[in-house]
Amino acid sequence: MGEIVLAAKITHVPSIWLSEHSKKFKGIRQNAIDGLVEIGRRAHDRKVDTYVIFDIHWVVNQGFHLNANAEHDGTFTSHELPHFLNGMDYHFRGDPELAEKIAELGNARNLRVMAHRVPGLGFEYGTLIPMHHMNAAGSARVLSIAGNQFASIEEGRQFGEVVADAIRESDRRVAVLASGSMSHQFWPNHLSAAGINEVNTEFNRQVDLRVLELWQTGRIKEFLAMLPDYRDRCFGEGGMIDTAHLFGVLGWDTYEGSGEIIGEYFGSSGTGQVNVVFEPSEPSTPK
Numbered sequence: 257m258g259e260i261v262l263a264a265k266i267t268h269v270p271s272i273w274l275s276e277h278s279k280k281f282k283g284i285r286q287n288a289i290d291g292l293v294e295i296g297r298r299a300h301d302r303k304v305d306t307y308v309i310f311d312i313h314w315v316v317n318q319g320f321h322l323n324a325n326a327e328h329d330g331t332f333t334s335h336e337l338p339h340f341l342n343g344m345d346y347h348f349r350g351d352p353e354l355a356e357k358i359a360e361l362g363n364a365r366n367l368r369v370m371a372h373r374v375p376g377l378g379f380e381y382g383t384l385i386p387m388h389h390m391n392a393a394g395s396a397r398v399l400s401i402a403g404n405q406f407a408s409i410e411e412g413r414q415f416g417e418v419v420a421d422a423i424r425e426s427d428r429r430v431a432v433l434a435s436g437s438m439s440h441q442f443w444p445n446h447l448s449a450a451g452i453n454e455v456n457t458e459f460n461r462q463v464d465l466r467v468l469e470l471w472q473t474g475r476i477k478e479f480l481a482m483l484p485d486y487r488d489r490c491f492g493e494g495g496m497i498d499t500a501h502l503f504g505v506l507g508w509d510t511y512e513g514s515g516e517i518i519g520e521y522f523g524s525s526g527t528g529q530v531n532v533v534f535e536p537s538e539p540s541t542p543k
């Protein structure tokens with residue numbers, strides 16, 4: 257029987273790559289990198305087989321899509337921010353079996369789920385940046401799942417539940433990651449360079465901090481009640497569907513755990529970012 261060994265909301269900002277590869281910006285995202293490395297270390301200690309990543313940068317407009325390729329090789333340059341992130345080589349094993357299992361279960365529950373084994377379907381940076389630091393040796397498989405920007409929060413919950421059930425029916429030890437922002441309001445163009453380390457608007461920053469407080473104190477029901485408004489008023493990245501999936505995986509409003517912030521909340525090009533671990537309800541027992 258499979259198991260969710262760890263769950264987390266994580267950052268994937270491309271300035272992480274800049275922080276490593278640019279002299280001018282050296283170290284600006286060390287806090288984020290250290291958090292990713294620490295979460296990867298915990299997953300590794302719990303003998304993770306597969307990272308399932310809800311990647312908000314694999315943007316789709318309908319249905320739920322999984323990259324079910326068995327191998328993932330490539331060199332990634334961001335079309336969105338090529339001056340931040342370019343020339344990232346990657347190689348990871350995929351998890352076609354788990355992908356098929358999720359699709360099978362999702363379709364049985366009338367969600368439109370597609371597991372793709374097709375050439376040319378590469379990873380996006382919501383998967384690649386975290387994996388670069390969490391799974392540097394490539395010892396665990398990687399299953400990237402798209403974020404449907406038009407899915408409702410309720411559909412997000414249902415699909416998360418499907419993923420959790422499929423994991424339990426598999427033989428995999430899985431770390432589930434919601435790779436997406438908190439508030440997500442970019443700066444106007446003329447302010448973008450100066451605002452690289454800031455959150456755009458005090459309102460967004462304050463709401464993010466309140467959300468973190470709710471997560472840390474285990475007030476998940478209250479958070480879920482505000483999630484639709486949080487998404488709308490704080491410019492949710494991809495409709496915050498990654499967050500809906502994550503809590504769907506954790507059991508939604510029956511989840512009794514709390515969030516542990518790894519490192520510090522920070523601003524990045526106007527958006528609010530953080531790494532937060534949520535212990536799954538059933539404790540992990542590595543063999």
Ligand SMILES: [Fe+2]
Nearest residue numbers: 313436437493
């Ligand atoms: Fe993003």
